[in-house]
Amino acid sequence: MSFFLRTRPSSSLLTNALRPLRTLPPPRSSRTIHTPPNFSGLNCVITGASRGIGHAIASHLASLRASCFLVGRDEATLSSAAANLTASLARPECTPDISYIVIDDVASTKSWEEIAKACPRPHIVVNAAGVSQNQVFLRTGAEEWDKVLNTNLTGTMLGCRYAARQMLRMKSGGCIVNISSLLAIRGGKGAVAYAASKAGVLGLTRALAEELGPKGIRVNAIVPGYIETDMTAAMNPAVVKSVRDRIPLQRFGTVDEVAEAAVFLATNKYANNCVITLDGGMSAAVSTSLNANAKMICFDSDAFQLSDPPKGGSSQVVDPH
Ligand SMILES: NC(=O)c1ccc[n+]([C@@H]2O[C@H](COP(=O)([O-])OP(=O)(O)OC[C@H]3O[C@@H](n4cnc5c(N)ncnc54)[C@H](OP(=O)(O)O)[C@@H]3O)[C@@H](O)[C@H]2O)c1
Numbered sequence: 001m002s003f004f005l006r007t008r009p010s011s012s013l014l015t016n017a018l019r020p021l022r023t024l025p026p027p028r029s030s031r032t033i034h035t036p037p038n039f040s041g042l043n044c045v046i047t048g049a050s051r052g053i054g055h056a057i058a059s060h061l062a063s064l065r066a067s068c069f070l071v072g073r074d075e076a077t078l079s080s081a082a083a084n085l086t087a088s089l090a091r092p093e094c095t096p097d098i099s100y101i102v103i104d105d106v107a108s109t110k111s112w113e114e115i116a117k118a119c120p121r122p123h124i125v126v127n128a129a130g131v132s133q134n135q136v137f138l139r140t141g142a143e144e145w146d147k148v149l150n151t152n153l154t155g156t157m158l159g160c161r162y163a164a165r166q167m168l169r170m171k172s173g174g175c176i177v178n179i180s181s182l183l184a185i186r187g188g189k190g191a192v193a194y195a196a197s198k199a200g201v202l203g204l205t206r207a208l209a210e211e212l213g214p215k216g217i218r219v220n221a222i223v224p225g226y227i228e229t230d231m232t233a234a235m236n237p238a239v240v241k242s243v244r245d246r247i248p249l250q251r252f253g254t255v256d257e258v259a260e261a262a263v264f265l266a267t268n269k270y271a272n273n274c275v276i277t278l279d280g281g282m283s284a285a286v287s288t289s290l291n292a293n294a295k296m297i298c299f300d301s302d303a304f305q306l307s308d309p310p311k312g313g314s315s316q317v318v319d320p321h
Contacts, residue, residue, distance in 0.1 A: 037267040039066035044266075045115060045122045047071040047106050047129035047159060050081050052229035053179060054128030056255035057262045058098070061124065063089050064263065067097040069119045071129070075102045106155030112162045121170055124266050125163035127156040127201075128179045132231050133194040145193045152197035157204055160219065164212055173216025175266045178205050179258075182225045182279050202275065209273030218272040220265040225279025226252045248281030 044061045048054030049070035062068045062085060070085075072078045078100040089096040101118045103111035106129045131151045135144060156178050167174035183191055184198035201221065208219040226232055226243055232252060235243075244250060261276045268274070277283055 037064055037263065039064045039124075039266070042066045042123040043069065043119055043121055044124040044126065045069045045071060045119050045163075046126040047155070048179075049100075049128070050074065050077045052128075052231065053224065053227060053255050053258050054126065055081055055085075056259040057126050057128060057177075059085055059089070060256070060259040060263050061266070062096045062098055065094065065096075066124065068099070069115075070098065070100040071103060071106070071115060072100065073103060073105065078102060105151070106158065107150035109158060112158045116162055116166060120166060122163055122166050122174065123172070124175050124177070125159055126177045126179070126262060127159040129155055130179065133191045136190055137192045140193055148193035149197050149200075152194065153200040153204070156201050160204065160208055164208070164217060167217050168215060174218070176208070176217065176219045177262050177265050178219070178221045180205070180221045180223045180275075182223055182277070182283060184223060185277075186283060205275070206273050213272045218265075220271050220274045221276070222258060222261050222265070223275055223277040223279070224253060224258050225277075225282045227258055228252045228254055246282060246285050247279070248285055251280065253278055253280060
């Protein structure tokens, strides 16, 4: 286990975005609406930043001049992610400040001690590391349950604890953004451990928002629906079509759309226990199983295979995520 850290510029500059809530001025007119936020002087720690949603959030924060620490498990992937971000965001007037921290596992306390050593003064912490699941409940063993719960829920809890401890020492407030999932708030097959872990993330967010809010630490969450990443790339094409048909906007979301929500949560001074659902309207839709014309997909719980329904047999729409 090792971590790499580039020397960082020291700055105590804090923007309004992260001052304690009670010291903030009352809302004014549309002064800030069209002004991009400036995160210069703010340190952001982003887990799951080697790819997908975490990587896109790091990219957006770095483009707004934050100093970003990408957290992941694989040095080669992380170093190339950091180098690519630095190259793509470099401007004559400003070089992005992007470092990376290699850890064993977000669910390990030792990993968070290393993160605290590398970044003792975080202003924004994004808990995006996560693993998916594709197994029916009765075949979900204790090992798989532990892996999903540890990564998604314990990892997020440890990230929040690191953020809270450091931000309280700094006495400057801060913002935590947790990535939950649509499965935290609605049903779906083959992902009981995942759903439980992501519902836990929302409970954690809500409780911490109340506990830490008075200290100026805002705790928020994003509830993505189906987003184009490696996590969804492995889905069966028939399932992709079935899911897409149930999304009112008729497409999966992009990582940049999720990253924009993270920037909003980091910027908006009144966002605390703010939960942004980004699912193209899927959570509002009536299940396509009510639509007699929809192509049905059969769920064979013995083989856990997706197939067309047998003639005359009952059929269900599968939610694989
Ligand atoms: N994509 C979606 O449709 C969707 C929908 C709802 C919620 N989400 C949530 O959004 C978050 C990001 O998902 P994604 O789609 O971007 O996933 P992804 O492309 O599969 O990336 C997952 C990231 O998590 C990291 N990670 C996994 N297990 C880890 C562990 N034990 N310790 C440290 N890092 C670990 C991976 O790092 P390595 O490179 O080291 O593997 C990777 O950077 C997850 O929490 C996911 O549950 C995604």
